Amino acid sequence: MTQARHGDTPQADRRRFFSQLLDGARSRTPQRAPWRRVPEVGAGDGDVLWSGWAGNGEVFVVGDEGMVLRYTGAPDTAGQQWERMRVPTNLPLHGLWGPSPDCLIAVGWMGTVLHFDGTEWHQQRGGIVDDEGRFAPCSENTPLFAIDGNAAGEAWAVGDDGMILHYDGSEWHREASPTRINLRAVACAPNGTVYAAGGEGTVLQRNREGRWLALDCPLSSGFQAMVLLGDDELLLGGGRYFVDQGGFRGELVRYRHGEFQALTFETPMPRLRALKAYKEGVLIVGDQGHLYYFKELRLDRLESNSHHDLMDIITLPTGEALAVGDFGTIMTAAPDFTAALAPPPAAAQPSPWTAMASPTANQLWGIHEAGEGTCYACGEAGTVLRLDADGWHALPAPSELAVHCLWDSGKGLFAAGQLGRIYRFDGSHWQVHFDLHLDLTILSLWGTGPDSIYAVGDEGLILHFDGLGWKRMPSGTQSALYSLHGWDDRHLLAVGDFGLVLRYNGKEWGEFNVGTENFLYGVWGPTLEDIYTVGLSGTLAHFNGQRWQLQPTRLRDDLLGVAGSPAAGAFAVGTRGRILRLEEGQWLTEPSGSDVGLRAICATQDGGVYAVGDRGTILRRDPQGHDA
Structure with missing residues (x-):
């Protein structure tokens, strides 16, 4: 804890430190700002912290023994600012990425993949044991060391033996890798390209078709990290062991215009562990507490006041950063840690949508455009609305029952909903067109013309009107069908419970597997x-x-x-x-x-x-x- 001055309480001094730390607007220049340890971190001298994530006023840090530390700015009952979270593994966690604090992914030893849903951590992959309780020698247990993702929610994780895993937003899949060399870094470019790097100068590129290719790097550096300087420009960092120097020597390599260039500096560096964009340049951390700021081919060493190995960099919303590493180290140069976690308030984004005056407060279930361009809406308590030149107006109610769907056949407007009833509007009055005489709700209508209209609903209900009458069609399911869409009388789709999709070929309905068990409510x-x-x-x-x-x-x-x-x-x-x-x-x-x-x-x-x-x-x- 920071030493309290005479007359100050430790609590007040801690608040001052956190409040000063997060104010990015008053931070000093990168070359001059000294780095110092963040107080009251819930990690000990025996803990190695490998990576982390920050956003929305929170910080997550992962490390050895399945350690996940979380900072929210709200002290617990003991006054601690950092919480050690419960996780379903005690294996080391090496990488952390996610789009938001309620959707994070951690990867680590023995192929461990953990997902955080905002409440709990769940193990999704890795850590497979055999019948004797030992880790099984299988590809799923291949250690993972880095993860990165894109704005669409996809992610890639890399590890030993050239392992590359792809997360498509719901499941993990292994991708074909052109190498068996250990991979230690991965980065996603905004243009859809993904890069991976590792030992022996290995640099891989994933093209937009999803194929990984090895780039021709003539250098043999052991890459540990990389940062994107542009869609097709990289800065890679790592090191090699030199016998005559009795240890690792750090190396920086730039990839630009399809060529690799080793960057040389007068001052020797130890092995480099992480690189992140930082204050219009690049922040670099490495062994023995080394910190550097790189900009325009100039390298400045920063004051770290530490001799512990630094493993990764966590960028904060204000542009400040944390460095994490050995001996439970979490460091920053920001004068105010709490303020640096909170991004400046953003102006409300203007909306292209405007609210229209509605003649009802009832829930609206459906909306439909007729062939000639008139729009209709429907909802609870028999609500049917029509859009005229001067706005929305209520039509007479077909009944007091909810109307869930509408369809204009060209020879009348059809409405359907509760109790399996279908009504037809002739322009002035509604008449019952069909009554199923069952407590089933019709949820969707679609048709090709006045002589061919389809309806779907509860308990696998499918109806067809052929111009003469409505007939029930066998669906092969008892699951609810919520939406119906078609192109002609031989190509229709209906979707419903537990990922159900039914396809009609003009003769019969059959299942059409989507690959999810979530309920499906719409199709088009x-x-x-x-x-x-x-x-x-x-x-x-x-x-x-x-x-x-x-x-x-x-x-x-x-x-x-x-x-x-x-x-x-x-x-x-x-x-x-x-x-x-x-x-x-x-x-x-x-x-x-x-x-x-x-x-x-x-x-x-x-x-x-x-x-x-x-x-x-x-x-x-x-x-x-x-x-x-």
Whole structure:
């Protein structure tokens, strides 16, 4: 603990240290700021800290013996600022990455992969033991040493024997590696390229097609770390053992324009362990407490006041950083640690969506555009709305029952919902068109014309109207079907419980495996080779004409609807006002300006987009709505 001055309490002095540490605006120049240990770290002299992560006012640090330390700024009952978390392993943890503090991944010895969901750590991979309780000699137990990910929520981990693992947002898969040399570093470039590096000058590059290639590096450095200086420019650090010098000598190598260049400096360096972007340059840590600041080919040694090996660098939201290492070391040059964890407040992001006046406060379940361009919405207590030139207006209610879906056949508007009833609107009155006489809810309608309309709902219900009457079709399931979409009478999809997807070929319905057990609530696609389905806990999958692939969204919100049009593009909506927009193959979050649940979306022929949901909410995104 920092020594208290006369008249000050240790608690006040500690608060002063933390408050001063995080104020990045008053930090001194990188070359002059001395580094010092962060007080009250819950690690001892026998602990090695290997890596960490910081964001949203929190810090996580991982190390030997399955150690995970967490700093939230809120002291516990004993007044401690750092919490040692419970984890399902005592194996060393070498790397940590994640998009948010409730979605972190740690990797380590014996192939250990741990996931943190914001509440608990769960072991996902590695640590396999045989019948005698010893670690099994299998590839899954290959030690992992580094992990990095991209903005889409994908991650790559690397380790011994050229091991490369890819996390697609839901599962881990091993990728073919062109080397058996031990890998110690991995980095993801914004353009989709991924790099890995390791012993004997090994540098690998993963192209956008997912294939790993070995770059021709003429140097034999043992790379331990790297940092991206640009999409195709790297700075690599590590070292080699030299017998005549009786130890390791640190080395820096730059990769630019397809060529490797060894950087030489007058002052010899020990083995380098980590490199991170820092204050318009690069921060470098290494053995024996060595700290350097690199910028424009100039290398300055920083005052570390430590002789312990430093293993990694954790960048903080303000641009400050922590260095972690041997003997439970956590160090920083920031004058105020707590302030450096809290990013400056950001201005609210403008939303291209506007709330429309709604004639109802009832929950809205569906929205549909008729062939001639008129939009309709439906919901609880028989609510049916029509969009006219002067806004939304309520139509007469078909009944007091909830209406979940609508479809315009070209010869009348159909509405369906509770108790298996289907109504038809002739422009002035509703009439019962079909009554199933069962307590089953119809959840979705879709059709090709007035003589061919399909309906799906509870307990595997599928109905077809052939122009003469409604008939029930065998579905082969008792699971609920929430959404229906088609292209013609021989190509339809219905999605439902536990990842169920049914496909209709004009004769029968059969299962179409997506690869998830999450409930699926919406399905849409412009072509048979470009289909999306959305569901529980941010589930989003894409079919490219050959196979389904789950796409990472990093969302905890349920996605309840998806739709698109050539003029508007594609959108998905969900709970807590969540809206996603598809742009160049990536689903991007778009501010909705609302926090209510959105249950359905319609992208119109003229480019307008409407989303409806709880409390009668109707949002509009005009064709000229700016991009978020």
